[in-house]
Amino acid sequence: MSVTFPKGFQAAGVDTGISAADKPDVALVVNQGPQFAAAGVFTTNRFCAAPVQWSRKAVADGDIHAVILNSGGANACTGEEGYAQSERTADFVASLLKVAPDQVAVCSTGLIGELLPLDKVLDGAREAYGRLADSAEAGADAAHAIMTTDTKPKVATRLGSNGFRVGAMVKGSGMIAPQLATMLCVITTDAVVSPGQLQAALGAAADTSFNRIDVDGCMSTNDTVLLLASGASGLEPDPDEFNALIADICADLAGQIIGDGEGMSHTIAITVKGATSEDAALACGRAVAASNLLKCAISGNDPNWGRIVSSLGTVPEDVAPYDPDRVCVDVNGVRICDGGKPGRDRSEVDMTPVDIHIDIDLNAGDREATVWTDDLTHEYVHINADYES
Amino acid sequence: MSVTFPKGFQAAGVDTGISAADKPDVALVVNQGPQFAAAGVFTTNRFCAAPVQWSRKAVADGDIHAVILNSGGANACTGEEGYAQSERTADFVASLLKVAPDQVAVCSTGLIGELLPLDKVLDGAREAYGRLADSAEAGADAAHAIMTTDTKPKVATRLGSNGFRVGAMVKGSGMIAPQLATMLCVITTDAVVSPGQLQAALGAAADTSFNRIDVDGCMSTNDTVLLLASGASGLEPDPDEFNALIADICADLAGQIIGDGEGMSHTIAITVKGATSEDAALACGRAVAASNLLKCAISGNDPNWGRIVSSLGTVPEDVAPYDPDRVCVDVNGVRICDGGKPGRDRSEVDMTPVDIHIDIDLNAGDREATVWTDDLTHEYVHINADYES
Structure with a gap:
């Protein structure tokens, strides 16, 4: 319509x-x-x-x-x-x-x-x-x-x-x-x-x-x-x-x-909660959403939480106050990073769904925000290396 | 040694x-x-x-x-x-x-x-x-x-x-x-x-x-x-x-x-000159170096200057003052964007060298800076989708 x-x-x-x-x-x-x-x-x-x-x-x-x-x-x-x-x-x-x-x-x-x-x-x-x-x-x-x-x-x-x-x-x-x-x-x-x-x-x-x-x-x-x-x-x-x-x-x-993102095989919803402000949650979510390494890992069905927290760690402390040792990360409901350390084994995460949910708890406050992105695939490179040359 | x-x-x-x-x-x-x-x-x-x-x-x-x-x-x-x-x-x-x-x-x-x-x-x-x-x-x-x-x-x-x-x-x-x-x-x-x-x-x-x-x-x-x-x-x-x-x-x-960047087929040296300060030049260079779209285009041997200036346009004016209508872009010595508009034809650019030089003149001052990056290739995705899963 x-x-x-x-x-x-x-x-x-x-x-x-x-x-x-x-x-x-x-x-x-x-x-x-x-x-x-x-x-x-x-x-x-x-x-x-x-x-x-x-x-x-x-x-x-x-x-x-x-x-x-x-x-x-x-x-x-x-x-x-x-x-x-x-x-x-x-x-x-x-x-x-x-x-x-x-x-x-x-x-x-x-x-x-x-x-x-x-x-x-x-x-x-x-x-x-x-x-x-x-x-x-x-x-x-x-x-x-x-x-x-x-x-x-x-x-x-x-x-x-x-x-x-x-x-x-x-x-x-x-x-x-x-x-x-x-x-x-x-x-x-x-x-x-x-x-x-x-x-x-x-x-x-x-x-x-x-x-x-x-x-x-x-x-x-x-x-x-x-x-x-x-x-x-x-x-x-x-x-x-x-x-x-x-x-x-x-x-x-x-x-x-x-x-319908270019070349996508997974969508990725990144929810950051436990933030001191919505802006802090957004800044963290955007930093994670911008990680090529994470986006490649997701396209390979790898819930690589090291690439999640390393992106989180680039957000300045004055923008998003949190203690790295209190951060938890769930991927599709499985807590694979617990208090800044390894949690349940990554192999427990079911990566077969198209829609991947990354839930980050900063444990620093009560505000949250969600951002959405796609994985980074061979097809993305193909589309953008060959598009309208 | x-x-x-x-x-x-x-x-x-x-x-x-x-x-x-x-x-x-x-x-x-x-x-x-x-x-x-x-x-x-x-x-x-x-x-x-x-x-x-x-x-x-x-x-x-x-x-x-x-x-x-x-x-x-x-x-x-x-x-x-x-x-x-x-x-x-x-x-x-x-x-x-x-x-x-x-x-x-x-x-x-x-x-x-x-x-x-x-x-x-x-x-x-x-x-x-x-x-x-x-x-x-x-x-x-x-x-x-x-x-x-x-x-x-x-x-x-x-x-x-x-x-x-x-x-x-x-x-x-x-x-x-x-x-x-x-x-x-x-x-x-x-x-x-x-x-x-x-x-x-x-x-x-x-x-x-x-x-x-x-x-x-x-x-x-x-x-x-x-x-x-x-x-x-x-x-x-x-x-x-x-x-x-x-x-x-x-x-x-x-x-x-x-x-030796992961999967690289081209290195890309981005020199921003004519800036009001070295920090302004650096901010512009980094914005361009971060563009996945540009990095894909270079891997496809496409000197896509639209992806250069669209990245340049994300740098806030207070960080890097310049007039978009005065910006020039040379790729490997060919001025393909002249004063914010199309210059010489992109087909004139020789993209066969491994090392690609992007020279941006903001025409706003006399400071400059260079940043270096790689193109974004299928091999990069392969390495990072499959690495240590």
């Missing part, structure tokens, strides 16, 4: 040949109102792409009518000419929809450092405009169009208690690191909500979802998450329920990204 | 079966004086191993007569029992040499989280003591004994202008990150120098060598670099020359580690 699940949204996905893959590569999502509230979160990368520069400005006033997205090229590090391409794309879509250019957000994903074939993007936009529909199929086409190394489209839907709807699509598989958002994500709702409400809900949701996943420690230049509200249901949600629903759908999408 | 090149040093390496590999696994290096000056730098990992805890205390007074080293087990995260093992090992070697236990440093490398087979370590120490010699062969045996995933022993020698000598051995291939030192390194000299001079020379040398290499971003629990001076040449070096020689031999050894 994707982004067309809520009332008031149409979408399309078309194949223009921008991407070498034989699949749709341009998506259009249009909010038909009656409201056009919008919020966004973006990469903090200083080399942020032209479409990010454009969209960040466009969404600032909380008013977006459409999002045009392409795979097959990131339009990042392309200078003024690249920015002009994003602007031209927004202008063109705006003219089709008879709205202002700054009511159109632009998203791109693919190789960094090359201009887009603009003619194909504009042709794609025109074709997508002609195919706009509120059907499940149209939503699915759009979700396919934004995929790059993703092996499957990623969508989610939620239903509010009084009947309002939320739908979403996301793409992301590599160059995923926990510094705001993921690659490209569009979330739609037909609830009646203000831009301020949307921004608050999205910011909080991203912080506990997209900001806590790490496929490869690499921050993208193009990360964009947009949340659009049409108000077409006429239903005003309970604010707490709305925030919780947005957080829930973002967590679902973040989990789908980790579940 | 290794550590036996300077006068006043004997060494040995013996095979005790601690390590599963069919090679020496216990090394002994003995300073026969007349002076016993020593300095050390150690890992900053909070889960530092028992031998690190022992040796840091032992070297604090600048007086060390011998170093006993083993591969096949790190004796890290082994609690009080592990610490007692390091202490017993030092005691035993001290009794053989008729010195005090705290005049013996202990180094271990191998799997984290398991106690050592102490009997084998002590048998090895006794056997090594019986075989001590100042020959080139004895130095080579010791250098072999500390290898783990290293594919070759790593040694270096230098001759001072007035005839004093410096010799060194190092091991290190994986779990190499730039936060003090490397795995295990012993440097010897027959110059007449004080412990204070040694510590100053070693600290400065480590900072521009072992602290600037990064195989996999993972900090070890066991990193130890020891510098021992026998004074046996009777020669007092010029202080500046001595410092420069120690820096030079450390840079040589660090280069050998990168040249």
